[in-house]
Amino acid sequence: MIPELGQVALCLALAVALVQAIVPLWNPASAALARTAAQGQGLLIAFAFGCLTYAFVTNDFSVQYVAMHSNSALPLHYRVSGVWGGHEGSFLLWCLMLSVWMVAVSVFSSHLPEDMAARVLGVMGVLSAGFLAFMLFTSNPFDRLFPAPPDGRDLNPLLQDPGMVLHPPMLYMGYVGLSVAFSFAVAALLSGRLDAAWARWSRPWTTVAWVFLTVGIALGSGWAYYELGWGGWWFWDPVENASFMPWLVATALIHSLAVTEKRGGFRSWTVLLAIVAFGLSLLGTFLVRSGVLTSVHAFAVDPKRGIFILMLLALFIGGALALYAWRTARIGLGGAFEPVSRESLLLGNNVLLVAAAGTVFLGTLYPLLIDAVGAGKISVGPPYFETVFVPLMAPALFLMGVGPLARWKRASLPELAVRLRWALGVSLALGFLSPLLFGNWSAMVGFGLALAIWIVSTALLTLKKSLRQTRAHYGMVVAHIGVAAFVVGVTLVKGYESEQDAKMKPGEAVELAGYAFRLEEIASVKGPNYAGAQAKFVVSRNGKPVTVMYPERRHYTVQDQVMTEAAIDPGLTRDLYVSLGDPLEGGAWLVKVQHKPFIDWIWGGCLIMALGGLLAASDRRYRFAIRERRAAEAAA
Amino acid sequence: MKTIWLPLGFIALIGLLAAGLRLNPREVPSPLIGKPAPHFELPLLHEPDKRFTQRDMLGKVWVLNVWASWCPPCLVEHPVVTELAGSVPVIGLNYKDAREDALPWLKRNGDPYQFSVYDAAGRIAIDYGVYGVPETYVIDQKGVIRYKHIGPLTREVAQTRLRTLVKELDGGG
Amino acid sequence: MAAARVLLLWLACVAALAAESPGLEKRTAALAHELRCLVCQNQTLADSNAPLAVDLRNQIREQLAAGKSEQDVLDFMVARYGEFVLYRPPLRAATLALWIGPFVFLALGVWLLARRLARRRAAEPELSGAERERAAKLLE
Numbered sequence: 001m002i003p004e005l006g007q008v009a010l011c012l013a014l015a016v017a018l019v020q021a022i023v024p025l026w027n028p029a030s031a032a033l034a035r036t037a038a039q040g041q042g043l044l045i046a047f048a049f050g051c052l053t054y055a056f057v058t059n060d061f062s063v064q065y066v067a068m069h070s071n072s073a074l075p076l077h078y079r080v081s082g083v084w085g086g087h088e089g090s091f092l093l094w095c096l097m098l099s100v101w102m103v104a105v106s107v108f109s110s111h112l113p114e115d116m117a118a119r120v121l122g123v124m125g126v127l128s129a130g131f132l133a134f135m136l137f138t139s140n141p142f143d144r145l146f147p148a149p150p151d152g153r154d155l156n157p158l159l160q161d162p163g164m165v166l167h168p169p170m171l172y173m174g175y176v177g178l179s180v181a182f183s184f185a186v187a188a189l190l191s192g193r194l195d196a197a198w199a200r201w202s203r204p205w206t207t208v209a210w211v212f213l214t215v216g217i218a219l220g221s222g223w224a225y226y227e228l229g230w231g232g233w234w235f236w237d238p239v240e241n242a243s244f245m246p247w248l249v250a251t252a253l254i255h256s257l258a259v260t261e262k263r264g265g266f267r268s269w270t271v272l273l274a275i276v277a278f279g280l281s282l283l284g285t286f287l288v289r290s291g292v293l294t295s296v297h298a299f300a301v302d303p304k305r306g307i308f309i310l311m312l313l314a315l316f317i318g319g320a321l322a323l324y325a326w327r328t329a330r331i332g333l334g335g336a337f338e339p340v341s342r343e344s345l346l347l348g349n350n351v352l353l354v355a356a357a358g359t360v361f362l363g364t365l366y367p368l369l370i371d372a373v374g375a376g377k378i379s380v381g382p383p384y385f386e387t388v389f390v391p392l393m394a395p396a397l398f399l400m401g402v403g404p405l406a407r408w409k410r411a412s413l414p415e416l417a418v419r420l421r422w423a424l425g426v427s428l429a430l431g432f433l434s435p436l437l438f439g440n441w442s443a444m445v446g447f448g449l450a451l452a453i454w455i456v457s458t459a460l461l462t463l464k465k466s467l468r469q470t471r472a473h474y475g476m477v478v479a480h481i482g483v484a485a486f487v488v489g490v491t492l493v494k495g496y497e498s499e500q501d502a503k504m505k506p507g508e509a510v511e512l513a514g515y516a517f518r519l520e521e522i523a524s525v526k527g528p529n530y531a532g533a534q535a536k537f538v539v540s541r542n543g544k545p546v547t548v549m550y551p552e553r554r555h556y557t558v559q560d561q562v563m564t565e566a567a568i569d570p571g572l573t574r575d576l577y578v579s580l581g582d583p584l585e586g587g588a589w590l591v592k593v594q595h596k597p598f599i600d601w602i603w604g605g606c607l608i609m610a611l612g613g614l615l616a617a618s619d620r621r622y623r624f625a626i627r628e629r630r631a632a633e634a635a636a
Numbered sequence: 637m638k639t640i641w642l643p644l645g646f647i648a649l650i651g652l653l654a655a656g657l658r659l660n661p662r663e664v665p666s667p668l669i670g671k672p673a674p675h676f677e678l679p680l681l682h683e684p685d686k687r688f689t690q691r692d693m694l695g696k697v698w699v700l701n702v703w704a705s706w707c708p709p710c711l712v713e714h715p716v717v718t719e720l721a722g723s724v725p726v727i728g729l730n731y732k733d734a735r736e737d738a739l740p741w742l743k744r745n746g747d748p749y750q751f752s753v754y755d756a757a758g759r760i761a762i763d764y765g766v767y768g769v770p771e772t773y774v775i776d777q778k779g780v781i782r783y784k785h786i787g788p789l790t791r792e793v794a795q796t797r798l799r800t801l802v803k804e805l806d807g808g809g
Numbered sequence: 810m811a812a813a814r815v816l817l818l819w820l821a822c823v824a825a826l827a828a829e830s831p832g833l834e835k836r837t838a839a840l841a842h843e844l845r846c847l848v849c850q851n852q853t854l855a856d857s858n859a860p861l862a863v864d865l866r867n868q869i870r871e872q873l874a875a876g877k878s879e880q881d882v883l884d885f886m887v888a889r890y891g892e893f894v895l896y897r898p899p900l901r902a903a904t905l906a907l908w909i910g911p912f913v914f915l916a917l918g919v920w921l922l923a924r925r926l927a928r929r930r931a932a933e934p935e936l937s938g939a940e941r942e943r944a945a946k947l948l949e
Contacts, residue, residue: 230856237851292656296850303657310657314650321642339926347925351918359911365652366898366907372655375903377664379845381853381896388911501834582858664847667891732860758864765889767847767861 006051013044020125028115062148071154087299088141119187154558163223171216177209182278199260211613218606229564239297242284248357352396401458427454448491455484472619479612486605513595681752705741713788721748728752
């Protein structure tokens with residue numbers, strides 16, 4: 001009964017989406033209708049999501065999706081997060097996130113001209129209609145299974161983890177949030193009104209979407225690190241790249257919007273970036289769900305679904321690009337600027353970020369290209385990406401120091417050089433000397449640390465004149481410092497991480513990076529849906545005890561899968577990582593011990609970046625209610 | 637200038653992705669096609685003191701089928717292999733198996749192979765580029781690998797591809 | 810007596826192997842990170858616990874210990890599994906676009922940027938004296 005209600009709700013939501021798509025775009029005076037439709041969709045999709053959650057929680061295995069991804073022995077919290085553990089449910093989550101953004105736009109758009117609000121919601125209605133149609137026609141989460149099996153196939157053990165609770169929702173909020181920037185761009189193209197005001201409206205939405213995407217990616221990386229058991233945190237896997245590309249373009253977009261808002265420049269380029277950013281989100285969805293590329297993340301593969309998503313991609317992005325090509329001539333140039341100016345430096349940032357996104361795109365799709373033209377099968381993996389990516393990003397990181405200090409419109413290169421010379425000197429000196437602290441000098445580590453110190457010192461330099469800056473400015477400072485922290489983490493981990501594989505029996509010990517890991521005992525453990533072995537490692541340094549670690553090796557009974565649960569001792573300056581491998585003859589076990597210096601700075605840096613973004617988005621000039629109230633008070 | 641490249645590039649991308657839907661990214665074609673079958677000398681499964689080398693089959697067209705008792709798809713393709721064995725000599729390569737499991741498996745399901753060789757460590761399979769059982773090779777009279785099928789054989793593939801190829805090679809002399 | 814000699818020989822071998830181990834393990838791991846696990850969903854040989862991955866890692870270790878170079882081992886794998894097994898695509902005609910692509914993108918971006926900046930300067934018209942007067946009047 002409940003699943004059927006959920007299905008009806010989705011059908012109704014599709015009908016409402018169609019109304020929201022057609023009416024406001026036809027008649028831009030119907031903003032009120034658009035808002036009501038958006039909120040109606042929100043209610044309906046939330047209800048449908050609630051129905052699916054209910055089916056999971058009550059172990060309703062007559063619903064095919066529940067039978068595929070749940071089990072009566074599955075703990076309650078994983079039954080709830082299991083709702084988005086497979087393709088159909090995760091797509092319902094996608095639609096739910098879109099409806100959340102639509103409702104948010106409908107509520108926080110009172111400061112927009114009515115026709116703009118109508119068009120933005122209209123475009124979002126088109127998107128929602130397309131996604132709901134896809135779900136109802138090819139991926140219905142409420143399909144029934146007759147006869148209902150007595151129990152389910154259990155959630156993939158890799159997903160039975162707290163990371164599952166946050167990572168997909170955060171990531172989807174980011175992906176889907178870029179649709180708001182997209183909708184603003186298309187609405188601007190439709191209305192012909194593309195100016196600084198448009199950028200001011202669009203910017204906070206884009207920044208918040210970027211924040212979610214940053215957090216979502218960071219969570220995914222952190223989760224892979226502790227869940228997959230071998231200490232890696234980024235694999236340049238196609239699905240990871242599919243989230244990284246929109247992130248790079250979204251970063252370029254928030255910088256481009258800054259110029260459009262302040263100086264009215266880059267309008268045409270900003271609109272194009274907004275379209276491309278969301279286009280890459282859609283491309284990501286296609287790659288994950290169509291089976292076109294091999295990935296650990298891929299959902300159950302079905303080319304039919306791939307065709308539908310490809311059509312949506314062609315329609316939405318193709319349509320937007322066509323509109324762009326048609327309308328862009330009318331947009332014209334914005335405020336002029338010199339070759340050396342903040343505008344041109346920000347353009348430089350954009351060029352580098354877009355080139356980086358293009359590089360990731362090229363590497364990800366190249367095997368497909370080679371295969372499609374019949375030139376064989378190749379693999380493009382981390383060795384390639386690491387070789388080409390760093391040379392592209394290094395100049396961007398350097399420019400991060402120069403841009404905020406350059407004047408708008410016309411900056412003086414000699415003046416900049418004078419202002420920056422101390423920062424440059426300090427960065428180079430400290431950066432290239434620091435590796436000595438770790439006992440092992442390396443030019444690459446010196447280079448990375450120099451860049452990080454450069455970013456921090458130049459960011460703080462912008463505060464030298466006055467500490468009284470806008471919240472947006474502080475947001476930038478904080479976000480840039482976050483990038484520097486990230487760079488420190490990556491540089492030091494890549495430069496100094498170490499590992500050891502050993503065959504150990506209880507009573508034996510291994511040494512790594514000055515730490516002694518002694519295996520005390522192996523005990524058997526039992527969980528709600530698994531059984532396994534747990535090792536007890538006592539870790540000491542210079543004879544003093546540091547911590548006790550309990551890595552496990554679990555066998556999940558229903559899916560007959562073996563998984564290793566690594567034990568991690570986190571720290572500000574290093575993580576200790578122990579994973580239990582296969583049992584060997586004679587009571588010995590394969591053990592992998594790793595030392596990861598400063599690895600938590602990677603995710604810490606991402607969180608600081610996100611914080612900076614939130615600060616910037618909450619800047620006073622976006623708080624429209626305040627301004628309108630003040631204006632009303634002043635008039636009274 | 638920008639405006640023409642955008643739609644062109646986008647259409648090309650859609651075309652590429654559409655083409656991609658028809659491809660299988662997990663299938664790895666063998667680089668050994670057209671190359672001489674890698675040399676090996678292995679004991680027989682049934683008679684451990686007798687040995688076989690691929691040179692023994694020179695002058696004949698034959699099929700090498702990689703199988704194991706722990707491999708469910710091998711059981712699925714077994715009837716097809718049995719049928720195929722009626723028209724061309726099929727030699728089995730028992731991959732990373734235990735004799736105590738392999739021999740009963742053959743007894744239970746029938747032994748279509750002229751004989752099987754025993755590759756306990758899987759070294760020879762690596763030389764042949766085996767990455768998942770079952771896999772099947774067609775080798776000609778000169779000892780050159782002419783065809784490799786990855787995964788369980790279907791009747792369709794056995795009839796249309798393998799038997800036609802074998803007939804061709806036999807006819808060609 | 811013979812037994813003692815055999816024992817000594819065996820101990821010497823073990824000692825030799827143990828002495829080699831640290832460098833050998835590092836080299837094996839480095840190579841394993843460059844190669845693809847064919848039975849996995851996009852993982853390196855280093856990260857996978859699949860039986861074939863374990864076998865191939867052992868192969869790498871044995872070959873390196875026997876004195877083969879890194880390139881020899883890579884060639885060994887490619888001869889059996891094709892270029893698919895390399896995570897660092899080899900540089901040849903078909904992959905040229907892949908390797909120089911990123912730098913082409915960068916160069917293209919920089920060129921377009923430079924052109925844009927030049928066009929902006931050209932687009933800024935210089936006002937003539939009469940036009941300047943007219944503008945001043947209109948602005949009053």
